[in-house]
Amino acid sequence: MTSSAPEQSPGGWLGLKGRTCVVTGAAGDIGAEIARQLVEAGARVALLDRDEQRLAKVLADLQAGAGQAMALACDVTSTASVQAAADKVQAAWGGTALLVNNAAALYADALMDIALDKWNQLLAVNLSGYLLCAQAFGRQMIAGGGGAMVHIASISGSIPQPYSGAYSVSKAGVKMLSQLLSVELGEHGVRSNVVSPAMIRTQMSEQIYQDPAVRERREQIVPARRISTPADIAGAVLFLASERASYISGQEILVDGGLTQAWLSLIPRPGFQKEDAAGAVA
Numbered sequence: 143m144t145s146s147a148p149e150q151s152p153g154g155w156l157g158l159k160g161r162t163c164v165v166t167g168a169a170g171d172i173g174a175e176i177a178r179q180l181v182e183a184g185a186r187v188a189l190l191d192r193d194e195q196r197l198a199k200v201l202a203d204l205q206a207g208a209g210q211a212m213a214l215a216c217d218v219t220s221t222a223s224v225q226a227a228a229d230k231v232q233a234a235w236g237g238t239a240l241l242v243n244n245a246a247a248l249y250a251d252a253l254m255d256i257a258l259d260k261w262n263q264l265l266a267v268n269l270s271g272y273l274l275c276a277q278a279f280g281r282q283m284i285a286g287g288g289g290a291m292v293h294i295a296s297i298s299g300s301i302p303q304p305y306s307g308a309y310s311v312s313k314a315g316v317k318m319l320s321q322l323l324s325v326e327l328g329e330h331g332v333r334s335n336v337v338s339p340a341m342i343r344t345q346m347s348e349q350i351y352q353d354p355a356v357r358e359r360r361e362q363i364v365p366a367r368r369i370s371t372p373a374d375i376a377g378a379v380l381f382l383a384s385e386r387a388s389y390i391s392g393q394e395i396l397v398d399g400g401l402t403q404a405w406l407s408l409i410p411r412p413g414f415q416k417e418d419a420a421g422a423v424a
């Protein structure tokens with residue numbers, strides 16, 4: 143195959159070089175990896191998070207060239223804070239082409255016990271925060287003639303994740319928010335899509351993986367037989383953000399190693415000997 147010019151640089155085939163991107167929750171493991179891959183693809187990246195200390199470390203680790211990345215302290219639940227970040231991106235780089243809505247929280251609560259303020263607090267970050275960012279950065283995309291949004295949801299937006307308070311509800315909401323954005327912003331050249339991860343080992347989930355028995359059991363039930371990494375998620379995000387996905391909007395990509403296809407393999411069958419599947423129903 144003859145190589146064309148864009149494919150000579152890493153990620154050049156994506157057409158993201160020089161594009162202005164905003165990643166929320168960029169101090170977290172998945173957000174940081176998305177930012178790293180965007181910088182590698184030649185994009186300019188604004189890293190937003192409320193955790194300024196971790197954000198500064200992520201920026202330092204990015205090894206981005208001058209003018210290629212900036213860190214902005216931002217609380218996505220605050221209209222003023224999100225608008226201030228959007229104004230800084232506009233002033234520095236003249237508008238946004240890509241938004242990755244990723245900042246989220248997870249609290250463990252049974253529905254019968256969760257206090258209303260905690261329920262509202264989670265929805266404020268995981269759902270309303272996505273809307274506020276879509277509004278502030280979406281306006282810049284409309285003014286600039288188009289753009290792309292990728293919202294990080296979860297397979298728990300389609301399959302109930304019990305005892306996690308409002309988390310599943312928030313992620314189901316993110317999916318519909320993205321679908322609505324794809325319809326309302328389509329005429330402005332703005333695409334909106336969702337990436338839904340399953341099990342990833344990050345700071346959000348680290349406590350779960352401290353128990354080796356839980357980790358091994360989780361690995362057993364995934365057809366891919368491994369827990370995913372932030373790089374797995376970032377790859378799907380970059381694709382949906384890129385020119386390679388130029389006619390894809392209102393869609394969801396599940397990055398789950400096949401987990402959501404495997405439920406029927408968990409049902410015991412008489413005489414079925416396959417050791418790994420049997421292990422999965424122990």
Ligand SMILES: NC(=O)c1ccc[n+]([C@@H]2O[C@H](COP(=O)([O-])OP(=O)(O)OC[C@H]3O[C@@H](n4cnc5c(N)ncnc54)[C@H](O)[C@@H]3O)[C@@H](O)[C@H]2O)c1
Binds near residue numbers: 339344345
């Ligand atoms: N880790 C998993 O197993 C998993 C599975 C499915 C989906 N996800 C989703 O992936 C995304 C990233 O998760 P992660 O595992 O990297 O989590 P993480 O906890 O490592 O990172 C989340 C980041 O969001 C930031 N944040 C939280 N509230 C904020 C606010 N109000 N304003 C600004 N920033 C705020 C945090 O400071 C943190 O840096 C989330 O949307 C999460 O729901 C994660």
